[in-house]
Amino acid sequence: MDLQQRCREGRTPGARRAQGDNNLLTDRVLRALLRGEDKYLPAANYFRCVQREIAPYMRRIVATWILEVCEEQKCEDEVFPLAMNYMDRFLSAEPTKKHQLQLLGAACVFLASKLRETSPLTAEKLCIYTDNSITPAQLLQMELLVLNKLKWDLASVTPLDFIDHFLSQPPFRTENRSILRKHAQTFVALCATDAKFIAISPSMVAAGSMLAAVEGLQMRMASNGIMPQKLMEQLAQSIRSDPDCLRACREQIESLLETSLRRAQQLCSVTMETKNIGEGQDQSTTPTDV
Structure with missing residues (x-):
């Protein structure tokens, strides 16, 4: 097989993942993970002690957006939790305006994809996912700010x-x-x-x-x-x-799962009701044959 063809990498799921190494599943590695995980924990109270404009529901909205981007782009499973770790650690240290939160989320998933993906997400593509509300230059600037606040320590331990x-x-x-x-x-x-x-x-x-x-x-x-x-x-x-x-x-x-399913059902019901109302209005204004 041609070397160039063998080295060609795409974004096809499964085509770029290395085989698992059982040497990484030893007790020694597990102990090392347990020793290091506390180092990368965000501050539990940063909403009260650091942030003045950011609320938990805003974080959830941006997190859902990041997850949708990762799923649509078929990112590695590790990218999303890693990006959220970066965002929480940044918010633990730096007061942030609410209009900058999506920009911050984009920068964090940008960094996580660089660390975990063979073919990382591009700045231009992430800007498109924000409906071009940010520019590549702004994204790169925020990326440098995140790196600075995290002291370039991106090898976080995730679940x-x-x-x-x-x-x-x-x-x-x-x-x-x-x-x-x-x-x-x-x-x-x-x-x-x-x-x-x-x-x-x-x-x-x-x-x-x-x-x-x-x-x-x-x-x-x-x-x-x-x-x-x-x-x-x-x-x-x-x-x-x-x-x-x-x-x-x-x-x-399990309680979070029940809440999420209930929220999804409510959203689905509202969507269906809105659709039915729209269809009813269309039917009332449609001329009928006499």
Whole structure:
């Protein structure tokens, strides 16, 4: 095969991901992640102590936008939680105007894609996703400001760094790991959109997401032999936490899922009602045959 053809890289999902390395799933690596995760935690109270114009609901709106960009561009799973970590760490240190929040979000996903993607997102493409409300020059300027505030330390520990460590341990069967990983990653992304999880350690979010995934798939994996209580104790031991704290985190994640589903249903209902009203108005003004 031609060397140029072999080295050609595109944005096709799966074409650029390296094979997993089991050497990275050892206890030594897990211990290193646990030692380093607190270093990258944002301040829990930055909405009260640092920010004057930014509110949690604004963060959720921008987080949802970043997630949509990542999904539409088929970014690596790690890009979204990494971008949210950058944004929270920046907001923990720098007062920000509310009209700059989307610009900040764009800069953070820009940096995260550079760190995790073989073919990172371009400044021009991200500007298009903001309806051209920002320019590439503004994005690059904000990128430098974020790098300065983060002291160029971008190798953050995120919940996804722990998922494969958990899945490599008993009692997870090989044939179930793929679907469990997918569901756990969904819960991790959901947590990243909610400000309540800002100060919860990545290992706790990852373990809580694993438990929520197992609980949600319990009917489909009844033959797997996974006992929820035993699994909770095992995960709590892995992350050096109390099982009760982990149980509380799992319950908080499940509550967030219910809230998100309820919000989505309400939005769907409003959309349908608006559509029906529009159709009714169109029907009333449409000439009828006599």
